[in-house]
Amino acid sequence: MRQTREGALRSAIRLVGALSAGLAITAGSSPTAHAEPYLAIQEGYKCSKCHVNMTGGGKRTDFANVYVQTRLTATFLDWRRIGASEEASDDEKNPLKADSQSSFFSGRVNDFIALGGDFRVLFERNKPPSTAATETFNQRKHNLYLEINLIPDRVTFYQTLAEGGDAREIMGLLKGELLGEPYYVKAGQFFLPFGLRLQDDTAFTRSATGFTYGTTDVGIETGYEPGPWALHLAYTNGTGSSIETNRAKRVTGSLAYVHTMFRLGGSYSTNKDAQKVRTQIASLHGGVQLGRVGLLAEGGYIENPTTEQRFAIAEINFLVRRGHNLKFTYDYYDPSIAVFENARERYSVVYEPFLNQFTQVRLGVRENRGIPQNAGQNALLAFGELHLFF
Numbered sequence: 001m002r003q004t005r006e007g008a009l010r011s012a013i014r015l016v017g018a019l020s021a022g023l024a025i026t027a028g029s030s031p032t033a034h035a036e037p038y039l040a041i042q043e044g045y046k047c048s049k050c051h052v053n054m055t056g057g058g059k060r061t062d063f064a065n066v067y068v069q070t071r072l073t074a075t076f077l078d079w080r081r082i083g084a085s086e087e088a089s090d091d092e093k094n095p096l097k098a099d100s101q102s103s104f105f106s107g108r109v110n111d112f113i114a115l116g117g118d119f120r121v122l123f124e125r126n127k128p129p130s131t132a133a134t135e136t137f138n139q140r141k142h143n144l145y146l147e148i149n150l151i152p153d154r155v156t157f158y159q160t161l162a163e164g165g166d167a168r169e170i171m172g173l174l175k176g177e178l179l180g181e182p183y184y185v186k187a188g189q190f191f192l193p194f195g196l197r198l199q200d201d202t203a204f205t206r207s208a209t210g211f212t213y214g215t216t217d218v219g220i221e222t223g224y225e226p227g228p229w230a231l232h233l234a235y236t237n238g239t240g241s242s243i244e245t246n247r248a249k250r251v252t253g254s255l256a257y258v259h260t261m262f263r264l265g266g267s268y269s270t271n272k273d274a275q276k277v278r279t280q281i282a283s284l285h286g287g288v289q290l291g292r293v294g295l296l297a298e299g300g301y302i303e304n305p306t307t308e309q310r311f312a313i314a315e316i317n318f319l320v321r322r323g324h325n326l327k328f329t330y331d332y333y334d335p336s337i338a339v340f341e342n343a344r345e346r347y348s349v350v351y352e353p354f355l356n357q358f359t360q361v362r363l364g365v366r367e368n369r370g371i372p373q374n375a376g377q378n379a380l381l382a383f384g385e386l387h388l389f390f
Contacts, residue, residue, distance in 0.1 A: 037196045038317040038325070039072070041287035042294050044260035046230050047197065052147050054184055054223055055232050055254070056197035057213060058160055058169060059116035059145030065106050065390075069357040074323025077356040105357070107390055111152070116145035119388040127382075128375035141213070143168070168216055181226035189218045189241055192252045193232035194267040196285045196298050196313075204311045204333035204344070205298050209281050211269075216241050217250065230256045230265075238271040248272035262288040267300075279304040283311075292319040310334040323354040327364075344370040344377055360387040 040047060040056075047056035050064035060068070069076060108114045120141040127133040141163070148157040153175060160169040171188030191197075194211040201212040219236030231254075238250030248271070256265030264286040272278045283300025299312035312332040320326055331346035350364035362385040370377025 036199050037287065037296055038294050038315065038327070041263055041296055042289050042317070042319070043067075044258065044263075044289070046225060046256075046258050048182075048223075048225060048230070052145070052156070052158055052173075053169065053171075053190065054186075054225075055191065055193040055221075057191055058143070059114070059147055059158070060107075060389075062106060062108070062114075066104075068354075068389075069104060072323065073354045073357045074321075075356050105390060112149050114147045114149075115390075116147070117388075117390050118143045120385055122383060122385045125382045126379050128379040131375055168213075178224065179226070181224065183222070183224045185220065185222045187220045189216050190221065190234075191216055192234050192236065192250075192269070193221065193223075193254045194252055194269055194281070195254070195283050195300075196287075196296065198313075203313055203329075204331045204346070205283070205300070205313045208309060208311045208333055208335075209283075209300075209302060219249070228258050230254075230258060238273070245274040246272070246276075248276075262286065277304055293317070294319070307335075308337050310337060325352040326350075327352060342371055344368070358388055358390055360389070361385065362387065 037056075039045075040050070048054035050061055050067065051057060052059045052061060106114070107116050118141060120139070122138045123136070124138065125133055125135050144161045146157075146159045146161070149155075150157060156173040156175070158169065158171050158173060159167055162168040167189065169188070169190050171186045171190050174185045176183055191213070192211060192215075194209065195205055198206055201207060201214065206212045217234075217236035217238065217240055219234060221232065221234035221236075223230070223232040225231070233253040234251070236250045236252070237244045238248065239245055250269065250271035252267070252269040254265060254267040256263055266284045267282065269281045270278065279302065281300065281302050283298050285296070285298035287294065287296035289295075294317040295315070296317075297312070297314045300310075302309040302311070310333070314330045316328040318326045318328075327348070327350040329346070329348040329350070331348075332343065333345075334343040336342060346366055346368050348364055348366040350362055352360065352362050354360050362383075364383050366381040366383070368377055368379050368381065372378070
């Protein structure tokens with residue numbers, strides 16, 4: 001029997017509640033004086049530790065490049081040794097090339113210019129009930145990143161070139177210190193600082209709210225990160241990257257407390273469209289690392305004068321061994337709390353090995369559950385993805 005909306009919501013509440021209890025227990029311990037969210041939680045990092053865009057996503061920092069090639073990957077593939085026999089593996093018999101003394105790749109052209117990139121190819125097999133399966137290859141994402149440090153650690157030009165050569169992000173970054181703690185101001189076109197920056201744009205917390213890697217907005221943003229805190233506030237057109245349609249502006253903010261073992265935060269966004277209809281979106285999110293097991297969750301609502309929606313996600317990441325992650329995810333979405341039994345759910349299992357310092361593979365199965373009349377909402381999805389990055 002298909003789960004009712006109330007039953008599904010209770011399941012989501014239990015999962016989020018279990019995570020919240022874990023957070024509370026961890027928060028009671030004594031405190032000490034990026035990448036996908038599960039990795040940031042695993043290491044206790046803020047997004048700005050690993051990304052040029054301080055709220056996450058896009059080009060990796062120099063630190064992140066070092067981290068990926070020395071700690072994250074299952075195997076560091078030394079190109080200098082490819083094809084060398086065991087007898088000729090020492091430096092005397094197989095000397096380093098004079099123009100390259102290291103296999104480490106930084107993406108830096110010089111002290112002022114750096115490049116980065118992501119390339120993903122996805123294969124999906126989608127099987128709705130009582131319908132033949134479809135199989136599809138999709139070049140899901142390819143981005144090139146350009147970082148120009150006009151004044152190192154102070155003034156930066158940053159641009160993301162996405163599919164079709166479009167400038168998905170293009171901005172100027174000004175950085176400094178306030179009371180000895182880092183702050184920044186950025187202006188241009190960028191992703192808004194809302195919620196957990198999950199890699200999967202199809203997750204309900206991303207697709208339903210509209211805060212995806214395919215959606216940017218134009219305006220200004222400022223952030224301040226004193227100690228374990230991270231505060232971000234954006235003031236933008238509210239029309240994505242399209243032309244402004246009214247005098248109103250979108251306000252989006254996030255606040256997070258980041259500990260070495262857990263993080264806890266919230267986000268809020270409000271926007272009025274050209275018809276003067278105001279939409280508010282809010283969420284609470286957090287995560288905790290318990291040995292090899294990492295938990296994260298986010299839940300919130302979308303509200304306007306005619307509709308009220310609910311969304312949630314709970315995720316368990318198990319570090320099988322270095323470079324090998326096993327992910328279990330539960331998604332919940334109610335597109336209208338006024339309509340009975342129209343909630344949707346997704347159950348996913350994903351294996352994510354980092355094969356070497358530039359290659360990740362994702363293999364997964366996802367069961368979708370929705371209203372019985374919609375076969376697409378009840379499909380079984382199997383997928384594989386190749387991800388090249390630098």
